[in-house]
Amino acid sequence: MFGSDKVELSDAAKKGDKITLSMLPNNFNFSQSTLQDYADCARRFQLRYLDKLNYPAAEAEPAVENERHLQEGQYFHRLAQQYLLGIPIDKLSRLANTPELQRWWENFLNFAHKELDGFTSLYPEVTLSAPLGKFRLVAKYDLIAVTEDNKLIIFDWKTYRKRPRDEWLSARWQTRVYRALLLEAGSQFTAAKPNKPEHCEMVYWFSNFPDEPARFPYNEKQYKLDWNALLKLTEECQSASAFPLTDDRQKCAYCPYRSYCNRGTQAGDLISIEVEMEAEELFDLNFEQIGEIEF
Ligand code: SF4
Numbered sequence: 001m002f003g004s005d006k007v008e009l010s011d012a013a014k015k016g017d018k019i020t021l022s023m024l025p026n027n028f029n030f031s032q033s034t035l036q037d038y039a040d041c042a043r044r045f046q047l048r049y050l051d052k053l054n055y056p057a058a059e060a061e062p063a064v065e066n067e068r069h070l071q072e073g074q075y076f077h078r079l080a081q082q083y084l085l086g087i088p089i090d091k092l093s094r095l096a097n098t099p100e101l102q103r104w105w106e107n108f109l110n111f112a113h114k115e116l117d118g119f120t121s122l123y124p125e126v127t128l129s130a131p132l133g134k135f136r137l138v139a140k141y142d143l144i145a146v147t148e149d150n151k152l153i154i155f156d157w158k159t160y161r162k163r164p165r166d167e168w169l170s171a172r173w174q175t176r177v178y179r180a181l182l183l184e185a186g187s188q189f190t191a192a193k194p195n196k197p198e199h200c201e202m203v204y205w206f207s208n209f210p211d212e213p214a215r216f217p218y219n220e221k222q223y224k225l226d227w228n229a230l231l232k233l234t235e236e237c238q239s240a241s242a243f244p245l246t247d248d249r250q251k252c253a254y255c256p257y258r259s260y261c262n263r264g265t266q267a268g269d270l271i272s273i274e275v276e277m278e279a280e281e282l283f284d285l286n287f288e289q290i291g292e293i294e295f
Contacts, residue, residue, distance in 0.1 A: 023240070023241065026134070029135065029138045030132055031177070032139060032173045034049055036173040037049070039233065040248075040251055041251055041255070042240065042246075043244060044255060072101050076104050076157065076207060079105060079108075080143075081142070083109075084122055103207075104207035111210050116145065120147060121146040122144075123143065123144040123145075126141045128182065128184075130184040130185040135234055137181055138181075139181050141154055142155055142156050142157050152186060152199060154179065154202040156203070158207070159206075159207045161208060163208070163209045176229070179201075179216070179226070180227050183197060183200055183223060196220075198217070198218065198220075201218060202215075202218075203215050203216075245261050249263065
């Protein structure tokens with residue numbers, strides 16, 4: 001099993017920037033995206049969540065192709081969710097109306113028949129939240145599945161065109177947040193209270209690589225490391241008054257705030273994104289942005 005055994009410091013903390021003033025509103029909710037943004041680049045966190053700036057630059061080129069990929073990814077997630085809620089397959093299949101969507105959809109149906117039929121309960125599109133220090137931690141799950149012996153399996157659908165390395169996925173805040181939060185706030189899914197870390201697992205399923213899911217079991221040690229790291233990072237966010245630009249200029253190539261930071265105007269290309277796999281937020285699902293499917 002891969003594990004992240006250290007508490008990551010943001011660039012701001014590594015540089016020892018003076019920390020003097022809280023700028024976060026009291027009702028601020030932390031999520032895997034906000035934490036990942038802060039860990040990747042404190043300035044991006046500031047611009048996105050504190051200053052609430054709109055995206056002034058295309059995140060990747062070609063912009064039209066990127067937009068299409070985003071829309072197909074969002075549509076795919078909605079199809080999967082509707083399927084898991086019991087909408088008949090024939091109604092949904094005709095909505096998979098591009099070659100890419102059709103292929104993902106067929107891969108998903110095969111996967112669902114093979115892997116999901118054996119669970120006792122399936123809970124698609126679940127939002128969980130729990131106190132995290134003075135704030136709250138929230139996460140939206142594509143699917144939480146419960147086994148007969150009360151194990152909780154988190155499924156997350158990814159539409160990447162390249163299969164990321166397991167080590168990379170293991171270190172991402174999504175992997176750490178989703179498992180830890182499920183333990184904190186997921187007692188309603190099983191008869192076992194509280195749930196044990198060993199009874200929790202996260203699975204990434206890739207629509208383009210249906211036979212290569214990435215599996216991340218959990219244990220007590222990793223859970224403690226994750227929760228402590230979450231507390232530490234949120235405390236740092238809360239008290240930070242300096243939000244420095246990242247030293248890793250690779251991250252800027254796919255960042256929409258390049259023009260604010262004088263870090264270039266030309267967006268990175270999609271192929272490079274897939275090689276670097278540092279722009280997963282581009283393709284991450286934001287349920288609020290997804291329209292309802294019309295039948
Ligand atoms: S352009 Fe670079 S320095 Fe500026 S917010 Fe984005 S990642 Fe950070």
